[in-house]
Amino acid sequence: MKFWRRRADDIDEEISTHLAMAVADREQQGEPSEEARRAAKREFGNPLLVRETTRRVWIGEWVDHLLQDLSYAWRQIRRSPGFSLTVIATLALGLGATAAMFTVVERVLLQTLFYPEPQRLVLPAESGRRGDRESMPLPDIEEWQQREQSFEDIAFSNSAVGRSFLEGDAAAEQVGHYLVSTNLFSVLGVRPAMGRGFTYDGQKPFAHAGDEKTIVLSDAAWRDAFGGRKDILGRIVRISGQPYTVVGVMPRGFSFPWNSSRPQVWTAAHFDPSDDSRNALNALYKLYIPIARLKRGVSVAKADAELKVIQADVAKLYTDPYARNLVTSATVKPYGESLVKPEVRKALLALFGAAGVLWLIACVNVTGLLLARAAVRQREIAIRGALGASRGRIVRQLMLEGMILSTGGSLLGLALAVGLLKAFAHNLATQLKVKGAMPDGRVIAVLLALTIGSAVLSAMWPAVSSARAAIEPALRQGTGGQAGQSREQHRLRAALVVTQIALSLMLLVSCGLLLRTIYALRHAPLGFRTDHILVGSMAIPSYRFAGRDLTSDLYSPMLERVRALPGVEAATLMTEVPLGHTFNVTFSFSAQGNSADAVRKRDFRAQLRVVGPDAQKVFGFKLYKGRYFNEGDTAGSQGVVVVNRAFVKEFSQSNDPDKVMGERLMNLEKDRPAIVVGILDDSRQVSVAEQSQPEMEFYLPQLKPDSSLYKNVEGIAMDIVVRTDRPSASIVPEIKELMRRASPELANTEFVTMDQIVEDSYGNQQIMARLLIVFGCAALLLCLSGLYGLLTQLVAQRTREIGVRMALGADRGRVIWMVMRQAGRMLAAGALAGLALVYFTGKLVSGFLYGVGAYDLWTLAAISVLLLASGLAAAYLPARRAAAIDPMEALRTE
């Protein structure tokens, strides 16, 4: 391209020189300069046309040669479809895996935030004895705002309590509802696409008079609920029954917090006198999450250092030593970084690395294939050289062949990537929150870069080496197919095969370890049954039932009808099933004082669950001591609570259940204490790989609508859980129909099997294991095909030698042994090198393993044996072909 431009400039200059000379000549002959110039121009003709025709002289040649080389390369590719298809398929495997992984990595790790200059957005957070605390009381935020010089401005937000429903034109829809400071959008740097947004006068960023009941909608909420109607501004909309005036609609693509799955709405936070307090006791809903924008040119590190100094003073303002200990320091982190969990980042990078290794194997394999091909074509290339083709031309032509092949490979690879992403769509959505990931422009650009990279990598070397080859000996050689190949080249190809084996072993070992992990997870004692259970998570606009008992009015009658369905063994209600991750409530004691015992109590956190009758029948929870809930526990009877063994351990600092049995833990409502009547065996409630957490269970029929437990737990979320022998496809429509009749909103309830929930909770390991199976098998396939290809070629080349050996008395067994020995040497070398690599990757994968060590001997041995056995099997075919050589014929061929 540069070359062309230079040429064009050259011609331009030549033309202007010509004109200048003509003018000078005429002036010398006495013509006035103006006239001379005009005459010279007239004489010269059209300079643009001259330039174009002259330039075309050069471009024409270039394009001509390119087209010639292209058509020649195409002919070559068409002539050996088997070879070409192998190369394309190999590259497609490598590129497809890499492109799919890159798509995911890009979506999760390199996501571009919608906000301008997102690198200046940071999350400041207090930290202390119990780690980082992302939400904090308002006075601390104000202190920061006044003193921190690095912040341009600081905003804050808080999600609304419970589940929020936006009443649209047609139906109510669950939305993410956030109470935000009025300067939030200006800190984020995004203005509403429609409307003014919240007003902010630079004072306290709370709702002002007249702004208390205003709302800003996200684009998705506006479109979903109101069909994108233009007259939305100024209208009254209702969030869970509360009226708000719409003052803005944010642009499409905007969300805050970033990347939420639901449509969002924002209302201005209201100032309440209790906001001015640092009192941690009633601050549960009075804590805000700050977000700040750094001044231009200020580094995160500087802001962090500055905030730490300020926080030392802020901490002194806490009078309660317990509370002070939780906020002794502060950190500032980039907002973008906070969006991806560290373990997810690690898992993704590890998988990306694995895809990269597969790509490397594919490239090595293709290099081997092209090398072999170059050897076969040495004679042809020599003839071209003898006929006058320049070295550069030969190299270019071979590179073009590589380009065409890798373009084919990348197109196929792209299709493969799409397929992979489709196949893993469920895992991606549940584990990485990546929905509908498809390779986009950037991925395609990277894919192209990889294509050119791999084309250059794999076509260049053989091209250069064969162009360098001396012409004469190649021409003198007899038959084309067995043209001489130097020892050096053989050694190189053997080294390539060994590399492939080593890399494949590495991938396969990682894959094996993760399979062992999944196996261990599957066999981890969950503490409850998971078979034949259907779970429906009900999202109901509970505000419509204000003052009424949802359980007795809605859930229980419906549950009765579900129980009556044929094939239903048992059915129950539960705020959240174990491993569910849809709704999480933790319980903490509101102890006073700072004695060691009080601190322990205040640190204590327990999972809170409200269960309905028959929960044990459905899940088969095992009781360790005491009793589970029964019909005798009613709204009027003694309040009871059931805890688990982890609770006993944490709460009483001992394993003695009697220390907890009969204990009054809390009040169900005023003056109605609940005593511990039973202790459950431990079960995995949070994740399969995590040990049991302390848990408290309450009984649904005991809770009244005015109790705080009802308001904060039962009235917000409820799962319906059904044990049935019938397949879900046949029974779910019947259940849904019953639910729709109970309340239309329930018709949208999604049902999943408990087995699926357990599967999804395996987390990153599941997707890692599955992808590694794909990558590992592909790697194995590639390295076997590489080994097979090399041996086949070697046998073909040694036909004569083998013939002589057999003529001199070598039997077939010896010949087979000869070939197998060669394969065995390569396999052993590759396996050893691979085990050395495993030493390093072991450190990388150890974090993802459960129930198996990174250097698990059984896995290493099994994978090595698998690789050696399949390698020898691949070698046996060429070995048999060698043994089948007829000595007479072999000797006669030349």
Next chain:
Amino acid sequence: MAKKESYKNRIELLQGTLDMLILQTLQWGPQHGYGIVQALRTRSGEVLQVETGSLYPALHRLERQGWVSSEWRQTESNQRARSYQITPAGKEQLLSDHSRWQQMVEAIAAVMQVSPAGGDE
């Protein structure tokens, strides 16, 4: 349209001859494009006026074929100009062009001679 056509025709007519004329001019010494036009005009007694639209593509074509080489030089009037020089290959080409042209001229002349002369034979 008609004009374009005639322009095209002239290029084609001239092509072989123009290359030869350029090479011949360069035989007398290195020259730049403008100089070649002037030289051809004076040598032909003001009859041949080479179009720049034909001259420059021809020069570059000759260069591409390796019959002339070029470099940027300072002229007497201190102007930077691209100067063309004939190469050994160009000289060979000129010789063969010249002889072929000679044959052609003789052949055409023979055809074009008035018929009575033919009748004499």
